[in-house]
Amino acid sequence: MSAVAALRTFAVSPPARRVHSLLRHTRSARILSWVGFVAAWQLVVPLLPTDLVPTPSEVAVFMWNELRMDTVAPHTVYESFSLSFQRLAVGLFLAFAIGVPLGLLMGMRRWADWFLHDFVVVGLAMPSLVWALVAGMWFGFGDLAPVVTVTLAAVTFVVINVAEGVRNVPKELLDMGGAYGVGRYATIRHVIFPSLMPFFFAALRYGLANAWKGLVLAEVWASTEGAGWVIKFWYDAHRSQGIVGYALFFIIVAIFIERIVFGRLSGWVFRWRPSDDRRAPEPEPADRDEPIPAAVSAATPGRR
């Protein structure tokens, strides 16, 4: 049932059944949970003995002013996120430039897997905070520390996913290419690379999620600009709505990347994946028993 139909049911039901009927539908239940959360937040905050917890309306007003570039911060929200995105892009590029060859090596050569495995596990287990602090100590304030943090936070996800992807290249397709004498370049381009794509996407998703957190931390500790640094600016200014507002900007950007960028990109890359409504049915038995049409003979070359 659609959300509209659920609301219609709500309108005609006794009050006790109205909420229950809404909760029985995924979309209306999710909307209801958010509405309830924001309403509770708005009502509870004025009762707290502190003015350091902002109400949703204060956060909304802050975010609106930031979007209108009406801010006391030294950089607008657009400048800050633009810089952070540049650092993220460079760091992720480096993570893939380093991680893909290492992952290929680990996937193809057992000795490389044995040699690098423990380091990869350590990298996966390492909190982004540690990379941010270490990079800040090594490189000081500037672009380098955030970029290095992004790279270190993402590279192990790239290595482990690419290695796993190489191990999962379908052997039967490689054998098929071999039986037909398909060349090495065509095999890499048309068999190995496409079968690695799901693993590239997994690497990109997990690497980005980890790198995004590392970037914020690095900008807090080791930068004088960028979205992470602006959060610290509002922290220093004791403006909690600024911290929460920027956190929401981060969430909105992350959702945008996940849903719009990755969603559309993966939809295009994996357009070949079947959906039930696109799969051809087996022809009816009556069709099969028909004799081979004359077109078969007519189309056959080299007939004797």
Added chain:
Amino acid sequence: MATIKVQDLRKEFVTDTSTVVAIENVSFEVGGHEFVSVVGPSGCGKSTLLNILSGIESATRGTVDITEGDRKAKLGYVFQSARLLPWRSVIDNLLFVQSSRGPQVRARCERYLDMVQLSHTAKQYPGQLSGGMQQRVGIARAFSIEPDLLLMDEPFSHLDAITARSLRRELHVMWQETGKTVLFVTHDVSEAVELSTRIIMLAKGGRLVADLPVELPFPRDPASDAVALARADLLRRFESLDLLAT
């Protein structure tokens, strides 16, 4: 026309704890325009034999000579499952195995797709096709390189009986029309009798135990008395060789 000469072929698979002999001293010859079926119980080395002939696997010992006149023969391979690239369209799957490109090659691929009555699916992806249609694409792919020799490894074993019957008829027509030499692996004696000019029997351990001509006129109706008698005769031979019990 392509000919196959297999001499003293042996294939061993060595594991950490043991050595398994898949093929043991197999020798046979196949002449041009023959349709030879290799039959035998599961695990008797039928698929291994085809993999060695196609170059996917190497023999432990022995020689394989596949020639077309005085040159090496071109091979087409139809696998048990279609083994199509799921990310490439049907026509691109055929183009993938071609040694050259160009409008003539594309036209040839389209012609063979038409032969298996799938020209309307050329731009679709394999995942959008049924299992039987995918296998027909696999057959069209094998024919599209215009091979001298066609290797087929239980191509209809994963399909339902009706689709398999339809594809057997299509294959028979294509074989008669194109004059290819075919080596066809199957565990189905009825299928072998219906399609073949000759049947090679392998036993467990990869031993060649019989090499018999099938002297029945085409087309062969699988429900006819002649085919039923030939099938019964072959099954008796299997039983006398204790092949079915192993």
